[in-house]
Amino acid sequence: xxxxxELQGVTRTFDSTPPVEALKATNLVINQGDYISIVGPxxxxxxxxxxxxxxxxxxxxxxxxxxxxxxxxxxxxxxxxLRATKIGFVFQSFxxxxxxxxxxxxxxxxxxxxxxxxxxxxxxxxxxxxxSLGHRLDAYPPTMSGGERQRVAIARALAASPSLLLxxxxxxxxxxxxxxxxxxxxxxxxxxxxxxxxxxxxxxxxQRAERVINIRDGVVTETTPVRS
Amino acid sequence: xxxxxxxxxxxxxxNPHPVTASSHLGIRDLxxxxxxxxxxxxxxxxxxxxGTVLGVAALVATLGLAKTAGNQIVGRFDExxxxxxxxxxxxxxxGSSDRQVSVIPWDAGDRLQRLNGVVSAGTKSDVDVGGDLxxxxxxxDPLGQTAFQIPVLAVSSGTFGALRTTLDTGRIFDxxxxxxxxxxxxxxxNAAQRLGVSRVDNSPAIFIGDQAFAVLGIISxxxxxxxMLSAIILPNQTARTLYALTAPAEVHVEVDVxxxxxxxxxxxxALAPNNPDRLRVSVxxxxxxxxxxxxxxxxxxxxxxxxxxxxxxxIGIANVTLVSVxxxxxxxxxxxxxxxxxxxxxxxxxxxxxSLGALxxxxxxSLGVLTTVIISATRDWTPVLDPWLPLVAPVIGAVIGLxxxxxxxxxxxRMEPVQALRSF
Numbered sequence: 001x002x003x004x005x006e007l008q009g010v011t012r013t014f015d016s017t018p019p020v021e022a023l024k025a026t027n028l029v030i031n032q033g034d035y036i037s038i039v040g041p042x043x044x045x046x047x048x049x050x051x052x053x054x055x056x057x058x059x060x061x062x063x064x065x066x067x068x069x070x071x072x073x074x075x076x077x078x079x080x081x082l083r084a085t086k087i088g089f090v091f092q093s094f095x096x097x098x099x100x101x102x103x104x105x106x107x108x109x110x111x112x113x114x115x116x117x118x119x120x121x122x123x124x125x126x127x128x129x130x131x132s133l134g135h136r137l138d139a140y141p142p143t144m145s146g147g148e149r150q151r152v153a154i155a156r157a158l159a160a161s162p163s164l165l166l167x168x169x170x171x172x173x174x175x176x177x178x179x180x181x182x183x184x185x186x187x188x189x190x191x192x193x194x195x196x197x198x199x200x201x202x203x204x205x206x207q208r209a210e211r212v213i214n215i216r217d218g219v220v221t222e223t224t225p226v227r228s
Numbered sequence: 229x230x231x232x233x234x235x236x237x238x239x240x241x242x243n244p245h246p247v248t249a250s251s252h253l254g255i256r257d258l259x260x261x262x263x264x265x266x267x268x269x270x271x272x273x274x275x276x277x278x279g280t281v282l283g284v285a286a287l288v289a290t291l292g293l294a295k296t297a298g299n300q301i302v303g304r305f306d307e308x309x310x311x312x313x314x315x316x317x318x319x320x321x322x323g324s325s326d327r328q329v330s331v332i333p334w335d336a337g338d339r340l341q342r343l344n345g346v347v348s349a350g351t352k353s354d355v356d357v358g359g360d361l362x363x364x365x366x367x368x369d370p371l372g373q374t375a376f377q378i379p380v381l382a383v384s385s386g387t388f389g390a391l392r393t394t395l396d397t398g399r400i401f402d403x404x405x406x407x408x409x410x411x412x413x414x415x416x417x418n419a420a421q422r423l424g425v426s427r428v429d430n431s432p433a434i435f436i437g438d439q440a441f442a443v444l445g446i447i448s449x450x451x452x453x454x455x456m457l458s459a460i461i462l463p464n465q466t467a468r469t470l471y472a473l474t475a476p477a478e479v480h481v482e483v484d485v486x487x488x489x490x491x492x493x494x495x496x497x498a499l500a501p502n503n504p505d506r507l508r509v510s511v512x513x514x515x516x517x518x519x520x521x522x523x524x525x526x527x528x529x530x531x532x533x534x535x536x537x538x539x540x541x542x543i544g545i546a547n548v549t550l551v552s553v554x555x556x557x558x559x560x561x562x563x564x565x566x567x568x569x570x571x572x573x574x575x576x577x578x579x580x581x582x583s584l585g586a587l588x589x590x591x592x593x594s595l596g597v598l599t600t601v602i603i604s605a606t607r608d609w610t611p612v613l614d615p616w617l618p619l620v621a622p623v624i625g626a627v628i629g630l631x632x633x634x635x636x637x638x639x640x641x642r643m644e645p646v647q648a649l650r651s652f
Contacts, residue, residue: 050646051646054565056646076569076570077250077251078250078251080564080567080568081251081252082567083565084566084567091562091565091649092650093650095558095561095649099268100264108562111257111563111566111567111568112253112563112567112569112572113251113252114251114252117256117257
């Protein structure tokens, strides 16, 4: 079976004096259904990894296969199209539009995907129901709790039926109890078969994943967490 | 917390898209996104629009009022002058004076009368009576002055109508008197006073030299050629017979309103088909010319003001759109993450500013039209507006919005998505 993500000797160098190698000859395979976490201190290359995985940046060297597609051969519109259909983003600060309802926010997920407008609302409602927000469909983000907002964001990421859920510090703005609920949701999604990559510096969060990828100075090492 | 989950999400099976699906933003979605963004903050949107609203309103009101005022001036334009056409022989040409006067035929009045648009036409000439004095009584009274030097004019019967004379008493002579060269006269009111003729029902007679004339009537007023009022007026043929008048000196025509220009081009040909350029036709200044003049005067000043307002409005839209781009950094990052290309981001902000401009143009046009109507109403004017103006003005607003949005849109498109996403 084709892995969801396959990085082969991926390097990302930034043009500065001296040039900075934020990611060095990285090899990484994420199979379908994997739940991995990518951890490391600030400046370790986590963000670069997120950008590269999320097609927001392209490697200077090496090959990145997403669902078997070599993304280096794609133009801007095609890689943006892949971003719209294959990757669901979850951010630390949710990034919901405050003047739109939960449903309208989730509907944004399909805006650039080229999918027909017809079933957009229905699919958004289904995604919200998946994250147990069926009762908050018409709520505006400012009236919601942090946990609810993050679940709307997760619903938005799920709405496009992505191959990979890419979460950047998903619990960074949440208290312990709410964080636990979001992590539980991730566990449930993982058990339902979703491929998840969580980028975090929080050990609590990273320990929930099956595989833990450490980045330090652009070098990737994998550790397997001790399961309790 | 437990979560009810649907069956596993098999990414490939659930995803109907080919691997190389391109990013795509439909026009309906684009418009919907832009309108939603504008209506999210209605107060700010309206304030942003204000500059352009005022600019377009000033533009529309200026053009409308100029047109209205121009029209008004034409309406008040001296109707008397506008209906007056006169023809004289071209002066300063080659040849002697008798060749010049010969150009106007005796039947000039009849010829012009046949033209469409002519109300009345007739000739008028000074008559040289060789210094003969005019008197009302046959006997010369040695004690008082009874004989006077009074100017004598020869006219055709149509001349009275062409000059809009008012008859005080009696009647004017007709074509019959003219054809027969009858010894009849019509007196101007001043001439009648000097001669002591005040009524004509007893058929008074006057004498020029020793020649007797029957007085038919007295005219009390004339709209043109006031020398008629102090003259003794003879029929053309009478003047030809008695005083050897060679040719009419000038032709006066009363035309319908609006016909002056047409008659001006036709009169010379009708009077002198062989050499129309020997005649000089005087027509009133074209009303359209006057109207344009007024519009130009008003427009130059106020269009400048409108243009400045539009410039200020454009800067306003550019400014607020730029602020909005900076405020919505996170949203831009999100959209990029959701699959928007930089081009689509730019297009969205451009559409927003262009929609804002079009909206401003629409409101401004309404205000401009309203201003024109209100000012016209207070002045009792008829509001006049070019029909294309309310159609073009909103487009001007949209173009201004589009231009104002270029720089902010480029800035939005160039934003690095990851930095944008982490900005708040």
